[in-house]
Amino acid sequence: MGAPRHGGTRVRWLLGAAAFPALFLGLVLGMAELPEFGDPGSPASTHVSPRFIEDAAAETGAANMVTAVLADYRGYDTLGETAVIFAAGLGCLVILAAAGGRPNRPAAGMSHPFGSVILDAATRILVPVVLLFAVYVLIHGHISPGGGFQGGVLFGSGLIMMRLVWGPAHAGDGQQPEVPAFGPSLRGSLILACAGILGYAGIGLAAMAFGGEFLNYGTLPLGSDPAHVRELATLGIEAAVFLTVAGTVGVLFDTISIGMRESGVPLGSERGPRE
Amino acid sequence: MAEGHLISIGLLAAMVVSAACALAVKDLLTAAALFGAFSFLTATWFALLGAVDVAFTEACVGGALTTILFVSTAFRTSRRFD
Numbered sequence: 001m002g003a004p005r006h007g008g009t010r011v012r013w014l015l016g017a018a019a020f021p022a023l024f025l026g027l028v029l030g031m032a033e034l035p036e037f038g039d040p041g042s043p044a045s046t047h048v049s050p051r052f053i054e055d056a057a058a059e060t061g062a063a064n065m066v067t068a069v070l071a072d073y074r075g076y077d078t079l080g081e082t083a084v085i086f087a088a089g090l091g092c093l094v095i096l097a098a099a100g101g102r103p104n105r106p107a108a109g110m111s112h113p114f115g116s117v118i119l120d121a122a123t124r125i126l127v128p129v130v131l132l133f134a135v136y137v138l139i140h141g142h143i144s145p146g147g148g149f150q151g152g153v154l155f156g157s158g159l160i161m162m163r164l165v166w167g168p169a170h171a172g173d174g175q176q177p178e179v180p181a182f183g184p185s186l187r188g189s190l191i192l193a194c195a196g197i198l199g200y201a202g203i204g205l206a207a208m209a210f211g212g213e214f215l216n217y218g219t220l221p222l223g224s225d226p227a228h229v230r231e232l233a234t235l236g237i238e239a240a241v242f243l244t245v246a247g248t249v250g251v252l253f254d255t256i257s258i259g260m261r262e263s264g265v266p267l268g269s270e271r272g273p274r275e
Numbered sequence: 276m277a278e279g280h281l282i283s284i285g286l287l288a289a290m291v292v293s294a295a296c297a298l299a300v301k302d303l304l305t306a307a308a309l310f311g312a313f314s315f316l317t318a319t320w321f322a323l324l325g326a327v328d329v330a331f332t333e334a335c336v337g338g339a340l341t342t343i344l345f346v347s348t349a350f351r352t353s354r355r356f357d
Contacts, residue, residue, distance in 0.1 A: 037324070066328040137331075145327040153335040160343055249340060256348055 061231035062142045070147065071234040071241075075215040078237070079200055082244050086197045089248035093190070096255040123165045130158035138242045142231065148241030155242070156249025159183035163253070184247075186254040193247030199240035203233060282323060290316045303352065307345035314338045 035042035052065055052073070062068040070078050134154035141147030162182035184192060204215040212219030217233030218226050290313055297309035314337025321330035 064328075145331050147328070150328075150331050150335050153332075153340050157335070157339045157343065160340075164343070164347070252344060253347065256344060257351075 059227060059230065060234065061227040062234060064141060064143055064145065064147075066145070067141050067147050067234065067238070071237045072217070072230055075204070075217075075237060078241065079204065079215065082197055082200055082241050085248050086193055086244055089190075089193055089251040092252050093186075093255050119165045123161055127158050127162050130161070131155055134158060134242075134246075138238055139235070141238055142234070148238035149245055151238075152242040152245025153249060155246040156253075159246075159250060160253045184250060186251060189247045189250030189254060191247070193244050193251060196240045196243030196245075196247060199243065200237060203236050203240065207233075279323070283320065286316055286320045286323070290320070303349035304346060307342055307349055310345065311338055311342035314341070 035044075039045065052069060056065045056068040056073075057063055060068040060072045062072070131154075134151045136151075137146035137154060138148055138151035141151070159182060166182055183189075203217070203220075207216050207219055208214050210219040210221060217230050220229055220233055222229045222232050293309050293313040293316065297306045297313060300306050300309065314333060318330045318334035318338060321327075321333055
């Protein structure tokens with residue numbers, strides 16, 4: 001921000017000043033055309049929603065319709081989304097590892113811990129609760145808001161929190177690789193993410209092997225009640241999403257910390273190393 | 276309904292302010308914190324609209340995860356943007 005300093009900045013400011021009102025006006029005009037919030041006569045409320053509201057619980061055994069739609073009716077879309085998240089993690093790995101990190105080495109998270117007694121005590125109390133809550137969110141996604149995605153992010157965030165505070169257990173001496181303080185290594189995170197996405201596709205292919213369409217779980221031989229079978233398969237799908245997301249979160253954090261560390265910038269430029 | 280509108284307007288105004296501040300500040304750590312605040316306000320607004328699943332995701336991803344990633348990245352750069 002601040003006053004324009006040279007020609008390029010001035011042109012960008014003018015472009016921005018011209019684009020902002022135009023975009024704003026377009027958005028406001030577009031919003032005026034939308035149906036009223038919660039309008040029972042809108043196309044979405046008359047055409048699509050009643051089908052899910054009336055049949056989702058009986059067909060899929062999931063009281064939370066969002067889970068039923070995401071993991072069952074639109075399972076193919078969710079497979080694509082999970083693949084996008086996986087690809088984002090891979091992209092980060094390839095770009096940042098190429099910038100200086102060595103992905104074959106176990107990641108140490110941060111090169112130096114943030115550590116203080118208070119932070120250490122707080123994370124020791126907080127992180128187990130976060131990790132347990134993540135699993136609860138995954139399992140309870142059938143009934144209450146939540147599911148594999150949110151649970152995976154929570155689980156990954158809990159592991160990251162621990163790494164931020166503890167840092168590596170062994171700094172490494174050139175011969176011995178650094179040992180991560182908490183949670184899986186970069187390789188481990190990557191394996192988790194791969195296992196998740198393969199598990200998702202595997203459940204879809206298993207449904208095909210038993211005579212259904214791809215991701216049509218009703219044909220899986222898990223019981224006689226089709227709604228119960230779908231419920232179990234949905235839990236499998238959610239667990240696969242959980243693994244992918246938790247693994248990808250770990251890969252993102254580790255590649256950011258290794259890539260930056262290997263390029264020679266120490267953690268916290270204002271502060272020296274702690275040892 | 277009027278109360279709901281007031282809360283919505285307050286949340287949206289706070290979102291605009293936090294987004295503008297996140298762009299304006301020079302300190303990357305402050306910007307990351309402001310962006311986290313923006314995400315949290317967004318999540319609250321989603322919850323107000325009844326989209327609890329989306330609000331949950333926004334709170335997890337925007338409020339927690341991206342903030343952590345931004346902060347850990349900010350710690351490894353010069354921390355100030357001029």
